[in-house]
Amino acid sequence: MTNRNRTEERTGFQESAPYRSSYDLQTDFVMVYGIDKTMPERIKKWKEKGYVIHLMTGVAWGEYQDYLYGKVDGRTHWDEAQKNKQGDHISHGVDVPYMVPTVAYTNYLTERIKIAVDAGVEAIHLEEPEFWVDGGYSDAFKREWQIYYKEPWMPPHESEDAQYRASKLKAYLYKRSLDRLCSELKEYALVKYNRFLRFYVPTHSLINYTQWRIVSPESALIDLPAVDGYIAQIWTGTSRTPNVYEGVRKERTFESAFLEYGMMQELVSGTERRMWFLHDPIEDNPRYTWSDYKKNYFKTVVASLLHPEVARFEVSPWPRRIFDGKYPSEENHEVKEAIPEEYATTLLNIMHTLGNMNQDDVQVYGRQEKIGILLSDSMMYQRKNIAAQGSEAKYDGTDAAAVEKEEDIKLLNFSHFYGLALPLLKRGFWVRPVQLDNVRRFSNYLKDYRVLMLSYEFLKPEYPDLHNAIAQWVKDGGILTYVGDDGDPYHKVREWWNNGKQKYDSPREHLFESLGLTTNIHAGIHSVGKGIVGYLPQSPDSCAESKQGADALREIVKSSLETADQSFKWEENNYFMLQRGPYRIAAVMDESIHLSPLEIEGKFVDLFDSQLPIREKIVLNPDDNVFLYDLNYERQNNQVEVIAASSRIENLVHDEEGFEMVVKGPEKMKAVARVYSARKPQHASMVTADKANEIKWEWDESSNTILLHYFHDSDQEVKIQVRWEND
Missing domain, CATH: 2.60.40 (Immunoglobulin-like)
Structure with a gap:
């Protein structure tokens, strides 16, 4: 882990404050945050310390009061702030609303960011293109609706169709904004400085945005040639959002993070784009103790390292709040404590080790086969229960009390997805979210999967030819498990499966027709060509609500595999473990098939211990995890x-x-x-x-x-x- 060139940009962090020696983490690059008047000087100071310099700024919100109040062009722009049906602005802070990304707003950001280009930054990160589900009522959005749909605006809360159409438009607007902004600034940098400027989008996972009821372009960004990659904004604040498994609602940080990181790597799978996985030793919620932060941070680190396809990391957002901040003590939450000395050392051990994770030699222990869950950007389009009309609480992970009504809690649980994922993940299967939209983008996108799961009860296929590709994959030997009872009211939105000559009550019917199956087939196992379709005609959230529901999902997948391959042995365990070069990563889950510990023997350095002790036997109990250096791994012949x-x-x-x-x-x-x-x-x-x-x-x-x-x-x-x- 020596003499790595900073230009590799393996590790970095973001910081809005000026350079300070107390949080000089010595990563490869720093993302100087914000485009205020102090930006050029902040860039200069960090550059003097040897960092590769990037810039990061919010694309949906920021300190953009000069634009809002008309100092830029003489016209106030508060009509472009996102607004809910009550007429309230949806805000990130005082005078910091989330914006509708109009052409004028995009032009404003472009001009502001040119200052950073002039200051010599090598890359720009446009973070969090976010449009809240409960938005869609501002005058600017109504104008955009007319332009896009060529029809009068419809209040999104009045019908599923209106909500679905509003959300599609929200995603399109941020895609348009990023396309214009990145393309124009790349041209500007080449014309004025003959410098190739890179653009990245730090974004939450599709899973989290859907769960928190936010719309973003997500996989649509793959279609933009001016975007060079992403940061997977996954941390304890997203992954500790409670979900339901076998009827129990609680935080499952490791499992949620494992799925979120898996989802994000699909944005770069099969491309030359870069992906950094984010970790955060703290989080936006300042009310936890250091021991709580530490426990959950370790879980996200391990969850990310179990995805060896990605080997770049943002080791921290806001290191100032970690190394200079104070948080509640264990004994008295009214008393605030600085970071414990030993934990600070541990964090630095981990952060520098992350720069060495680009290892070609990867070994998976135990079961290796991946089971994919097909997910789509359209999950974000149907995150409003029109019939229930809940409180529309804005949940961003910082205030659990913001969601109190039963219907809002049920929606936040996102049990349609977790009902498919957790029953298998908790039994040691490498469950991987798979981007359904990519089936059209990349040929043979599904070739690495033998088993896929799908439900249209919480997402919709945006194009009918997706079914041709899925059907061919099954006929060539794939195993598809479909879970759904056609009960989702969003089946009635105006879309391709019920318009023109297409008259299907749900897109499932078209999928089954493409597979050569009748639309009213019985539950169970069905042969299709060389492949298998397992059909479970119940809502996927029922698979989360009880052990019986989880068992029903496991049984249909098990029966499908055994039918396809009579030599197949269904084996369950309670852990994940792999080796990346000399690094051993493992996690043991609770709520699994048994409570037995995982024992690891050899000679290892414990990277989660500040003293880097040598251990010859590690015993991991349920809910434990570990990050080790394997001293028995064959090393180079170095002195x-x-x-x-x-x-x-x-x-x-x-x-x-x-x-x-x-x-x-x-x-x-x-x-x-x-x-x-x-x-x-x-x-x-x-x-x-x-x-x-x-x-x-x-x-x-x-x-x-x-x-x-x-x-x-x-x-x-x-x-x-x-x-x-x-x-």
Whole structure:
């Protein structure tokens, strides 16, 4: 993990505050946040510290008061703020509304961001293109409706059709905005500076946006050539949103994060675009304790690392609030505490290790086959229960009390999706969300899957030719489980399956016809060509509401697999584990087939422990997880190798007398490094320009590793020198 070039951009963070040594994390790049008057100076200071410089700003909201109040063009633009049916603006803060992305607003953002281009940034991140489901009532949106649909605006709350059409328009508007903005600024950078400017979209997962009732372009961004990649904004705040499994509603941070990260990697699967997975050791909700943050942070880290196709990470948003912030103590929530010293060291160990996760050698332990759940952007279009007319509470993960009514809680549970996912995930199956919309974008998109699940009770196929591709996949040997009772009122929206010559009561009927099945077939297993269709005619949320419902889903999938392959053995377990190069990642689930622990034997460095201890046996109980370095993994024939460290390690060199390395990190922060050394050390010291001090160190004979203890100093270069014993 030494001498990685920053231009690889493996790790980064975002920060709106000026440079400060207390949160100088020494990642590859920094995303300077916000386009206010201080932006050029902030860019300059971070660049002086050696970072590759990106810019991040909100595309749906921000400190854009000069635009709202007409200082830009002499016309106030509050009519472009998102508004709910009560006539209230949907806001992110005082004078910071979520915006309808009109052409004028897009032009305004383009001009503001040109200042960052002029300041020399290499990439720009336009975060969170979000339109709330309960929006759609502002004058600007009504105008856009007329332009897009060529008909008078319809109040979205009056019918499923109006809600569905409003949501499709919301997604289109942000797609249009990003396309115009990115394309124009790329041209500007090339014309004025002959510089290729990259654009990325930090966005929540399709799963989370649907659950929180937000509309965003999501997979539609794949169609924009000016977009170069994404940040998967998944963290404890999204993944701890409660869901229901076997009738129990609670937080399931690991399982939700596992599914969310899996969903996001579909945005880059089969493309050359980049994806960074986000982690956040804190979250937007400041009311938790450090121990709570730590427990859930570890779960999201492990969940992300179980997806080895992605090896870039945003290691933190807002490091200032982590390393300078204070949060409730365990004993008294009225008392606020700074980050515990040991936890700060642990975070730095993890953050720097993440830069080394691009490993070609991947080994999965136990069951390996992926089971895909077909999901679509259209999930976001039907997130309003027109009949119930709930309280329309705006939920963003920071205030659990915001959702109180039973109908709103039921909607927030998103049990239609989790009813399909959790019964298999909880039994150790590698469940992977699969982007239905991509079936049209990429040939052979489904080739890596033998088993898929689908329901149109909470999403809709936007094009009929999707069914041709699915039918051909089944006929060629695929196993499809369809779950649904045709009870969703959104089946009646004006769409291709019930317009013109198409007269189907639901899109399922067209799918079954494409498969060569009658629309009223009985529940059970049906052969289609070389493949199998398993049909469970019940709403997928019923699979979440009881163990009986979960068992029914497991049984239909099991029967389908056994029918397709008589040698197939249905095996369930309660853990996931894989190895990425020398790194072992594992998680054990509760609520699973049994409560037995997972025992891992060997010789490992525990990367979740601040002291990087060596362990020969790890016992993981349900709800535990671990991130390890496998010391028995075949390493390069190096005399010296850094196993893990709380620092950015540069200029590691060795000679006959010993080795030395430059260590960089946040000011005065306690740091450790475990280093493989072919020879036993005699002493170790920390060397700066004006002095050299001996430091504490420990030698482990069994692993030939030395554990070094030292402190960072960001004002001057710090070297760690280790001298070997004479032979």
